[in-house]
Amino acid sequence: MHFMQALQQAWTRNNSLVCVGLDPEPSKFPAHLQGRADAVFEFCRDIVDATADLVCSYKPQIAHFAALRADDALERLIAHIHAKHPGIPVILDAKRGDIGSTAQHYVSEAFDRYAADAVTLNPYLGRDSVQPFLDRADKGVILLCHTSNPGAADLQDLDVGGKPLYQHVAQIIARDWNTHGNCALVTGATWPEQLAEVRTLVGDVPLLVPGIGAQGGDVEAVVRNGCTADGTGLMISSSRAILYAGKGEDFARAARSAALELRDSINQYRKH
Numbered sequence: 602m603h604f605m606q607a608l609q610q611a612w613t614r615n616n617s618l619v620c621v622g623l624d625p626e627p628s629k630f631p632a633h634l635q636g637r638a639d640a641v642f643e644f645c646r647d648i649v650d651a652t653a654d655l656v657c658s659y660k661p662q663i664a665h666f667a668a669l670r671a672d673d674a675l676e677r678l679i680a681h682i683h684a685k686h687p688g689i690p691v692i693l694d695a696k697r698g699d700i701g702s703t704a705q706h707y708v709s710e711a712f713d714r715y716a717a718d719a720v721t722l723n724p725y726l727g728r729d730s731v732q733p734f735l736d737r738a739d740k741g742v743i744l745l746c747h748t749s750n751p752g753a754a755d756l757q758d759l760d761v762g763g764k765p766l767y768q769h770v771a772q773i774i775a776r777d778w779n780t781h782g783n784c785a786l787v788t789g790a791t792w793p794e795q796l797a798e799v800r801t802l803v804g805d806v807p808l809l810v811p812g813i814g815a816q817g818g819d820v821e822a823v824v825r826n827g828c829t830a831d832g833t834g835l836m837i838s839s840s841r842a843i844l845y846a847g848k849g850e851d852f853a854r855a856a857r858s859a860a861l862e863l864r865d866s867i868n869q870y871r872k873h
């Protein structure tokens with residue numbers, strides 16, 4: 602199914618704008634999983650199985666797996682999500698971006714090897730670096746626009762011809778690159794005013810919004826500034842605050858409670 606259709610259906614079916622980020626850090630795993638050969642897969646699988654009716658998407662972060670030599674666990678995890686929770690889109694957070702010939706390999710990595718439904722990209726190499734992804738019309742292409750980190754302002758807020766660079770990025774992508782309707786933008790929850798600007802510039806283009814939870818973003822400001830008129834349009838992502846909500850054998854239940862709390866907190870500010 603087309604990423605955008607799957608996302609819209611998941612927003613509705615689960616009444617949720619929550620995206621759970623899958624960022625495994627074994628040192629934070631509960632004691633009973635420490636040292637187990639397949640701990641990374643088992644931990645993430647249990648989180649997924651405990652939250653799948655509460656989310657609009659999952660977002661595994663590739664470096665968290667690759668650094669642990671757990672690429673194989675990531676492949677199996679995405680296959681597990683597709684098999685057990687069909688219709689929940691998986692965003693591979695890889696922030697790729699390179700010249701066209703290399704980009705083609707990143708396309709294969711994300712969509713053929715990992716079978717992700719969408720991928721995060723850095724747009725700063727320009728359109729030709731993104732084109733091979735855009736051409737996969739059924740896949741989501743999620744481009745960094747105004748990131749959540751403190752240093753986002755260093756470059757993204759620079760004045761370029763009377764407006765900040767990130768606003769050019771938002772406009773160019775929404776106006777020129779989104780010919781297949783498969784683009785989305787990353788705008789951090791920690792920059793609510795910029796989020797509002799981006800929403801104004803891009804119409805109903807979906808926004809991936811990390812920075813809630815561990816990075817301290819404000820849920821109400823994100824929902825009020827970022828939702829579309831129909832009360833959707835956002836994938837509000839949280840990783841650590843959900844994954845590591847509990848430290849014991851009941852960690853998955855604790856993650857479910859944290860995801861439920863986030864979903865309900867978002868929903869109280871949404872217009873339905």
Ligand SMILES: O=C(O)c1cc(=O)[nH]c(=O)n1[C@@H]1O[C@H](COP(=O)(O)O)[C@@H](O)[C@H]1O
Pocket residue numbers: 622624660662694696721747748749750787788789811812813814815816838839840841842
């Ligand atoms: O593309 C991303 O997902 C991303 C963009 C951004 O601007 N900020 C950001 O934190 N992220 C990712 O979102 C996740 C945030 O994790 P938590 O702060 O634990 O919720 C990490 O995997 C980051 O790599």
